[in-house]
Amino acid sequence: MKYSWEGPYQIKKLLEDESYLPKGNYGGVYVVTQWCWRDTPRKDKKSVILYVGKSEDSLRKRVGDLVADLHGFSDNNQGHHTGGQSLREWCQKQRPRFVSDDLWIGWVINPDCVSCTENWLFDKLCPSENGKRPPRCKEHSE
Numbered sequence: 001m002k003y004s005w006e007g008p009y010q011i012k013k014l015l016e017d018e019s020y021l022p023k024g025n026y027g028g029v030y031v032v033t034q035w036c037w038r039d040t041p042r043k044d045k046k047s048v049i050l051y052v053g054k055s056e057d058s059l060r061k062r063v064g065d066l067v068a069d070l071h072g073f074s075d076n077n078q079g080h081h082t083g084g085q086s087l088r089e090w091c092q093k094q095r096p097r098f099v100s101d102d103l104w105i106g107w108v109i110n111p112d113c114v115s116c117t118e119n120w121l122f123d124k125l126c127p128s129e130n131g132k133r134p135p136r137c138k139e140h141s142e
């Protein structure tokens, strides 16, 4: 399947300039990697696929939740985003040569079906830091 990707951008870029943030009123699917990629993220040693996630209604808000938890703006019980927390732990293990803001994130805005896209990308990219597989699409799986 071919998707139209935006990014990837480094997290630090999103924090510096909000014009890089996903548009607020669209759902979408995002991929977090250690390194940059071109055109489309691939499962290879070059980009290191860490996380695949989605938002049905606001990709911008979901990425915000991820970035907040990535920077520790949560307590142990009240996180916004479990992926942000596992990515934070992952980044802490890489310190000091790699920090949270060095991560790359790219996204597909408003695909035909957010849930099917997330599933398809998850299966294709095998991200290392998703705790579990995303649920199957309720509308399109038998």
Ligand SMILES: [Zn+2]
Pocket (backbone or CB within 6 Å): 113, 114, 115, 116, 117, 137, 138, 139, 140, 141
């Ligand atoms: Zn679907």
